[in-house]
Amino acid sequence: MLVHFMPSSSIIVAMLVICLVLVLAFEATNGFHDSSNTVATVIYTQSLKPAQAVVWSGLMNFIGVLVGGIAVAYALVQILPPDVLTPPDGAPAVPMLLAIFVSALFWNVLTWAFGIPNSSSHCIIGALIGVALADALLKSRSVAQGVDWKQIVTVLEGLAISPVLGFVLAGLLYGLLRLIVRRGHLFEPPEEGQPPVWWLRGLLVLTCTSVSFSHGTNDGQKSIGLIMLTVIGLLPATYALNPDATDQLKQLGPRAAAAIPLIQKYGDDVKSQALKAAAALQNAQPELQQQATELQSHSPQQPGERATRAQLRGAIYDVAAQLKHVGEVKSASAEDKKQAASLLKEMSQPVQYAPLWVRLLSALCLGIGTMVGYRRVVRTLGERLGKQHMTPGQGASAELVGSLLIGTAGLTGLPVSTTHIITSGIAGTMAAGGQGLQRGMLVRIVLTWLVTLPVTIGLSAGLFYVLENPSL
Numbered sequence: 269m270l271v272h273f274m275p276s277s278s279i280i281v282a283m284l285v286i287c288l289v290l291v292l293a294f295e296a297t298n299g300f301h302d303s304s305n306t307v308a309t310v311i312y313t314q315s316l317k318p319a320q321a322v323v324w325s326g327l328m329n330f331i332g333v334l335v336g337g338i339a340v341a342y343a344l345v346q347i348l349p350p351d352v353l354t355p356p357d358g359a360p361a362v363p364m365l366l367a368i369f370v371s372a373l374f375w376n377v378l379t380w381a382f383g384i385p386n387s388s389s390h391c392i393i394g395a396l397i398g399v400a401l402a403d404a405l406l407k408s409r410s411v412a413q414g415v416d417w418k419q420i421v422t423v424l425e426g427l428a429i430s431p432v433l434g435f436v437l438a439g440l441l442y443g444l445l446r447l448i449v450r451r452g453h454l455f456e457p458p459e460e461g462q463p464p465v466w467w468l469r470g471l472l473v474l475t476c477t478s479v480s481f482s483h484g485t486n487d488g489q490k491s492i493g494l495i496m497l498t499v500i501g502l503l504p505a506t507y508a509l510n511p512d513a514t515d516q517l518k519q520l521g522p523r524a525a526a527a528i529p530l531i532q533k534y535g536d537d538v539k540s541q542a543l544k545a546a547a548a549l550q551n552a553q554p555e556l557q558q559q560a561t562e563l564q565s566h567s568p569q570q571p572g573e574r575a576t577r578a579q580l581r582g583a584i585y586d587v588a589a590q591l592k593h594v595g596e597v598k599s600a601s602a603e604d605k606k607q608a609a610s611l612l613k614e615m616s617q618p619v620q621y622a623p624l625w626v627r628l629l630s631a632l633c634l635g636i637g638t639m640v641g642y643r644r645v646v647r648t649l650g651e652r653l654g655k656q657h658m659t660p661g662q663g664a665s666a667e668l669v670g671s672l673l674i675g676t677a678g679l680t681g682l683p684v685s686t687t688h689i690i691t692s693g694i695a696g697t698m699a700a701g702g703q704g705l706q707r708g709m710l711v712r713i714v715l716t717w718l719v720t721l722p723v724t725i726g727l728s729a730g731l732f733y734v735l736e737n738p739s740l
Contacts, residue, residue: 280362284365285502287369287498288495288498288499290369290373291365291491291495291498292633293369294369294372294373294491295491295495295630295633296636296637297373297380298490298637305479305483305670305686305687305691306329306476306479306480306686306690307321307325307476307480309475309663309666309667310472310476312658312663313472313663314463315463315464315468315469315473315660316473321476323635324473324480325480325635326480326631326632326634326635328480328481328483328484329480329481329483329484329631329634330484331484332480332481332484333485333489333630334627335481335484336484338489338492338620338621339680340486340681341489341492341493341496341622342616343419343681343683344392344396344423344493344494345497346419346592347393347400347416347423348396349400349403349404349414349415350582350588350589351541351582351586352403353582353585354579354581354582354585355582356582361497362501363736364399364497365494365501366731367395367398367402367727367729367732368396368399368494369494370727370731371394371398371724371727371728372391372394372395372724375391375720375723375724375727376391379716387427387687387688388490388685388687389427389490389683389685389688390427390717390724391720391724392490392491392494393420393423393424393427393721393724394720394723395724395725395727397415397420397728398724398728400414401725401729402728402729402736403732405733406737409538410537413536413537422682423682426682427683427684427685427688430673430677430684430688430689431689431691432692433669433673433689434666434669434688434690435692435693435696435699437673437693438668438669438692438693438694438696438697438700439696439697439700440700441665441668441669442661442662442665442697442701445661445665446661446700446701455659455701464660468660471660471664472663472664475667475668475671476667478667478671479667479670481675482670482673482675483674483686484631485675486675486683486684487634487674487685487686490683491633492626492630495630496626499626500578505577508577508581508619509559509563509577509580509618509619510617510621511563511564512621513617513621516617517559517563517618518557519614520556520584520618521549521552521553522550523611523614523615524545524549525546527546527587527608527611528543528546528547528550530590530591530608530611531543531546531590531591531594533600533604534593534597534599534604535590536593541586542586542589542590544586545582545583545587546586546587549583549584555576559576559577559580581618584616585619587615588612588615588616588619591609591611591615592608595608595609658694659701661697662697662698665693665697666690666693666694666696669689669693670686670689670690670693673689674686674689688717
């Protein structure tokens, strides 16, 4: 549908602006769900006032985003095929962006309205998978080859294992606390209007701080890559290439030449497209030198560079996708896999980056979303998971374990769900404490987790197919 419009037409620019609004709105709903988990304990136990908790958590989120880098952001982006990320003609990827944001935002808001701690990570991942599937169908490619299943499985493994670890480890930690500390405020539900004693408040603020920081290193990154894709669509001459990676940009020609034999030997069904992209990069060495010089000096852009830089970005993604595929081919030698991994890392630097203002914008939207919508999720975690209300010791145990799991995953580039880990951790402490779990609420949460992927995959795939199909 949208392919009928010129890349620079007013309708496409308007759609890109809408996409930017949608991704920021999604990041705010991420605050409704995921960030609310980071402040649930301190707010529910009255250790901090809501405004204090949200501001402090937002600051820790932002620091976590800065420290954690962008590995998680681009681990998600890599689920998409290269020609969807950056169309070959340099046109903005509007159908992909609309399909992802609309489907993920719809499901996030719907589950929040019912007070169910749904995972924003699942929403985004499901939407990304839906776009990849629809793209394979549109191009008559095999679903087995048209979708990067290894990347998807790697992402889903982390999402599946982390809640189990959260449940078990938080339950064990809470059980250990009960053995060491026989009685006291740790195991008493909070009284209305009565904050905990000073040392317990300090403990809960500390665990909130740790889980908020860890949340920033992981969940805070998840919309950064998508914000970047939208910004690149709006201003490709400014943001399509990393101005801090000009040395790597100058070396793209020789590295593309080194990649050609690997792609010829191990490439999949779209290797011809990647070979053309590699040859174009190899033959464009003078242009690459010029682009690097202009990026470094921030000089005014020449006419026509809007498309050129976007097309360069697309060519890099085409080659990078095949280099990544080399590492997954069982028959490839260890030496070839090592060379492909090295080339992949070096060639990705000009296109995988995020300016400071993008990270700040992501953290700001998270904080705003948390402030607006935290109450529903906080109440669910505090009162509706167990048959008794959450105690400070249970909240502290779940948050301490959660911060370790989320932080470790964030620093290794593995996306996990703060919602799943914290919710499972609180459930584990309630099971360990013998309080029991409210079966009805637990069933609702688990069913929501199970259907999130199929629903967002279906919504995203259908919307992308309609928007990208030229016959409609």
